[in-house]
Amino acid sequence: MTNQNVILITGASSGMGYAATKLFAERGWQVFAGARRVEKIPQLTNVRALPLDVTDSASNQNFVTTAITEAGRIDVLLNNAGYGEFGPLEEVSMANVRKQLDTNLLGAAELAQFVLPTMRAQGSGRIINNSSIGGDLYSPLGGWYYVAKHALNTWSDVLDTEIRQFGLRSVVVAPGGTESSWGEIALKNVTKNLKADSPYQPMVDGTMQLMDRLTESSSATALDLAKVFYRAATDRLPHRRYYYSVADRMMSHFARVHAGAFHQVMNLAVKHFI
Template identity: 65%
Template sequence: MQKTILITGASSGMGKAATILFAQHGWTVFAGARRTQLIPTGENIHPLALDVTDHASNSAFVAQAMTGQTRLDVLLNNAGYGEFGPLEEVPLKAARQQLETNLLGAADLTQLVLPLMRRQGFGRIINNSSIGGDMYSPLGGWYYVSKHALNVWSDTLDTEIRQFGLRSIVVEPGGTESNWSTIAMQHAQANLHPDSPYQALTTGFLTVFERFLGTSSATSADLAAVFYQAATAKRPHRRYFNACSDRLVARFARVHPEMFAQLMAWASRLALGVAKYARAK
């Protein structure tokens, strides 16, 4: 039978690429996003309106997708963004929105689909996290909190649903060519207070961050292929990475926390030095 997947955040980046890839492989794809006009069109793709921070929207999304469907193979919790900025100055309203989008939206949708998956005896929850789920850096505090939490939530869920033949899996992208970084950097600037003491750190860090991402070779299509691997592997792993370098960074941060903390302190000094150099020019 034709397999079915629900994909959130399908209007751009990895979600859009995944929508195209799964449809090309013959899956029935129900692609959700707030901007439905940006969701890809084509055979096997069904665009649906979705705001993952709204329970009514999540319920309607699942109900519409499952109308007339006899199976659900995968829920891909992809929707997310980066609420960057110094922790002293990021409004808690923005922090709550970050958690609602990156964590609680995935949890809500998962609760909605698990009864069906349990009844049919198969299914996978794939959660698009980040190597930020194992590490941290200046200015990304609330984003990293949301991804750390998503990882722990997914791992806990996996221990609970394996008994039913189900799996919960985490994918941890590293630097990826998408509009994610642009949006994250816009938030970092917007969250700065007037005459903020973190202006130099933010300016320098954004410069370093953009240069780092500019060297990234990963594309949204690369990550879509990782999602597909996680969805179709006979014996899926608990974690998936696109590149060995992503896996190494995540492992280094977990296994050597003191050394990683020193590295981030150095990164902060580097960012301040870059900002100072830019002012001198």
């Protein structure tokens, strides 16, 4: 059994997962980093790079079993893997819907089921779920992504109430705009999911302009969010929600508390760009 703190990180080959893998390893943690593209995971002394597809049960089980076998404990699971399956709700195929939910929600839930027996036996452990301010707000074309993040938030909150009795916690990190490839992938998925001669084409064009502007104004880097993950992992009394900025927190609060007003603002914004 290692004397180091042990963390499992999914989606470790790019963006926030890549940055978190480096940060935790540099701060002395033993990192089990999983991704489909293993060759892109940081190659560092404290990093054990493993193949991982969070939509595959056998892959998830092997990822957790390897960590337990080699390290003897699990202090933190960082459910970071995710992507945006964007497109009009009428036109996104159900196969892509299932892929979105499998990746952004069900994979995290299954990994939690695999790590919790070990955490309970230790009497300590923390599950950090990388969600989004999109867990509280929304925009056109991202319906299934927002559904997955809303669900992830609720799942995390319920899990937290269930596992506190064992000395464990489940918390959410909710990034806003972040410099990463996420937005580019989401926009590509809009085009992929759009049918020929789609009646939603004007909305897609306008919404993509809006998303481009929001992406340009992103202030948080992947490293910024990795530092938020580290706080969530090490705070003696962890919060239920973690945000990078006051602006992110305020946007989520506004969408929750003033849902009708937020809906009107969103409709006006889209109308302006169509």
